[in-house]
Amino acid sequence: MKHLLIPVLAATVLSASADEAADKAKLIETGKANFATCMACHGPDGTGLPVGDKKMAPTLAGSKVVNGDPAVFALAVLKGIQKDPANTEILGVMAPLEAALDDEKLAGVLTYVRNSFGNSSSVVTPADAAKYRAQFKDIKAPVLRTDLEKTAAKK
Numbered sequence: 001m002k003h004l005l006i007p008v009l010a011a012t013v014l015s016a017s018a019d020e021a022a023d024k025a026k027l028i029e030t031g032k033a034n035f036a037t038c039m040a041c042h043g044p045d046g047t048g049l050p051v052g053d054k055k056m057a058p059t060l061a062g063s064k065v066v067n068g069d070p071a072v073f074a075l076a077v078l079k080g081i082q083k084d085p086a087n088t089e090i091l092g093v094m095a096p097l098e099a100a101l102d103d104e105k106l107a108g109v110l111t112y113v114r115n116s117f118g119n120s121s122s123v124v125t126p127a128d129a130a131k132y133r134a135q136f137k138d139i140k141a142p143v144l145r146t147d148l149e150k151t152a153a154k155k
């Protein structure tokens with residue numbers, strides 16, 4: 001019996017990871033298409049569109065918000081970031097994008113950015129995206145960059 005069980009177990013494990021890889025590839029494809037929403041400010045390569053010697057938005061490559069707790073990243077994208085008038089190097093405003101991205105698209109964009117531009121972080125599923133949207137539903141205004149982590153940590 002043992003000699004039969006081992007290949008069956010191995011096949012189950014292999015097909016589970018093949019499913020995960022397929023899900024990730026699909027999310028990245030969706031995210032790449034929807035990254036058009038972000039490009040106007042963050043640029044096609046995610047490093048921030050240059051305007052003279054300033055930028056429309058900061059780089060997403062190596063960003064702590066992008067690569068840390070996905071709840072923080074989701075909060076920034078869903079609700080936007082309140083503009084810091086002291087930062088004159090960045091010309092754009094991170095607007096709330098919750099209306100533009102359903103759970104599938106949000107999960108795609110987060111997964112794509114977390115796995116592009118040199119980033120390599122975990123997948124965010126549509127179920128995670130739905131959870132973050134519900135968690136932050138009562139937040140009605142963009143959050144200060146410096147308050148993102150503590151706001152996301154509140155239940």
Ligand code: HEC
Nearest residue numbers: 037038041056057063064065066081083084092093094145
């Ligand atoms: C209209 C311009 C604009 C668009 C569109 C935009 N952003 Fe931003 N984004 C900004 C600006 C400006 C900031 C800096 C905000 C601040 O810190 O004051 C920012 C900040 C961020 C940050 C925080 C980065 C860090 O390390 O502090 C993330 C993450 C981010 N944006 C992701 C996205 C994603 C993903 C999209 C598309 C779904 C997007 N943004 C669309 C302008 C934009």
